[in-house]
Amino acid sequence: MSANHFEDVRVVNNVRVEGVACSMPEKVCEVSDLAGKFGEENIQKIMASTGVFRRHVVDGECSSDLCVAAAERLIEDLAVDRASIDTLIFVSQTHDHTLPATACILQERLKLSVGVAAFDVALGCSGYVYGLWLASSLIAGGGSRRVMLLVGDTISKIVSEEDRSVAALFGDAGSATLLQYDETAQPMSFVLGTDGRGAKNLIVPAGGFRDRSGSASEISEPELRGPFDLFMNGAEIFAFTLARVPSLVKALHESRQDMGLAIDHYVFHQANKFMLEHLAKRMKLPREKVLLDLENVGNTSCTSIPLALSLAGLEQDNRVTGLMMLAGFGVGYSWAGCIIDYDKVWVSPMTYTGVSKEPV
Template identity: 70%
Template sequence: MVGNNHIRSVKNVRVKGIACAVPAHVAEVTSLTDAFGAENLNKIRSSTGVERRHVVSSECSSDLCVAAAERLISDLNIDRSTIDTLIFVSQTHDFTLPATACILQERLNLPMHAAAFDIALGCSGYTYGLWVAGSLLSGGGSQRALLLVGDTISKIVSPADRSVAALFGDAGSATILEHDPSAPDMPFVMGTDGRGAKNLIVPSGGFRDRHGQSTETSEPGVRGPYDLYMNGAEIFAFTLARVPALVKALHEANTASGKEIDHYVFHQANRFMLEHLVKRMKLPPEKVVLDVKDVGNTSCASIPLALSLHQNKAGSHLSGRFMLAGFGVGYSWAGCIADFDNVWVSSLTVTSNSETEGEM
């Protein structure tokens, strides 16, 4: 226990590779000028740091994750029969039921002995997914896990809502983790505060309000009951209250290693929030990855996408000690310290509705 944060150590787990995919269609923020006005839009661009986003047409999060997984499996020459665990993390699943992971098992031609399940999380989803996959691998109950993390938040954003219309992009990711007794420990910190659930929510469409009767977040001409609602001020306050403590706890857990953190990769919420956190926590700016300009906030896929975009500029392998931290919707937060040793990073896949169109 460090302060109010419980350190959960995952042992015997190594990250083997990471791949990401985005849809081909690019939506420029400037296309919203008529809707919001040039002055308002310039303020939005200045604070968020977002210039454009990749957004889907008819694709689902699972389609983007399949593209990323196929690329990663091919690049690493992985025998699919050796993948014994499949985890799909998303807030934008294919169906109410069945679990999208079950469908992905068949689409990816994974063995029937593979365990497959969904996790419904957003901004903290990647780091939570690493913890769940790592925990299953740690004791040897699983030998190789495929973690698929992605969201298509553009499908639930009202184009008339100034608080979110220019912010969110779509992406999917694939990460392969393996049981490895020689791997260094991965300390994790996570937490939950459900009191903040109402501040980032789609109130209708689930079984609490299936038919859109809720008026809690609706605003005529701005958003309806099936659209994403975000209380930006409350989300910002939550971030300032929780993330510095999370980072401090991980720093204290890291002290015993005698190693420095090489890079910090946080959920890519927006530029203003990340730059404010960096100043508040007195982190070296050159060690903090910030990559929202061309992809926006991609929810649970933002951390692997930031890793991918960061590494694609330098080469195909990722090495060093990384602090990863996701935080937001729920409220939910999770962070870890991961030692990456020649982790393969595939070129970013850009997909059409049904096939890969190219690379970035």
């Protein structure tokens, strides 16, 4: 594979997505409530641009709690034998601890076999598609037979309430996706890429081992954002997205031309309304095929793709069928896209941490 062309397509065979479940916190924060802090006119502009009107945010829960709720729902709905799950992957930027790996804790909480392979992956906006690629590659290579992929973030915990660029944008959610070996499954096509030159444009500078005390941060602003808070350079993120995503989508389209198949739905990382609508227009994608579902949940980082799919109302009898293009892009810089044939994939009703009710 060439080192300079991120458009290279990686194909994985003999893997089927069995089901998807998502979970959100019960607590809801209205964006309009921030008008007293940032001004009514500014908040109206933010809502119009981002498309976010309210967000579900944790009230003490961690990403792992949200993922456990989703996983338990999926296991129950599909009557999964826990002993059949041989691999557990946890994708998140908001882990429970510096160590041990949260996946180890999740193995015990979900009562999976001690023979399960469990590990963490630290990725954000592209994390769900990267997780699908990693899980499906393990299965296709014979190293695993059934993988539980848990993807979740609680970004609200690292956002300064005084930072207008992010305070009204991020929500929290968790997801569970079950994949297994199936020699009759249609091939999955993946495009993956990384450009670490953009790392500084979406970052929490302190708290890791590079700067544990927060003393060396260069992007802190008094009374706005501290070294342990999320910093986002929105203009640079937008420019990166416009530069990378169209080529990613083009490569995936070209990879499936020989099969004569049309994409039924495009499920992109739910960054913000303006960005997604601009991308759809620029790439001349049918607007009705591009899922957009930020209004009641916000940008939920690595969980946004499965969450958008779960909220879209595409399923009949809790099952979704169709050819899906998924694409995540952002923090890192990192990007990942795939085409997956959803063959009656189970989608569980939304679960709320601590409360069971219908979605907002």
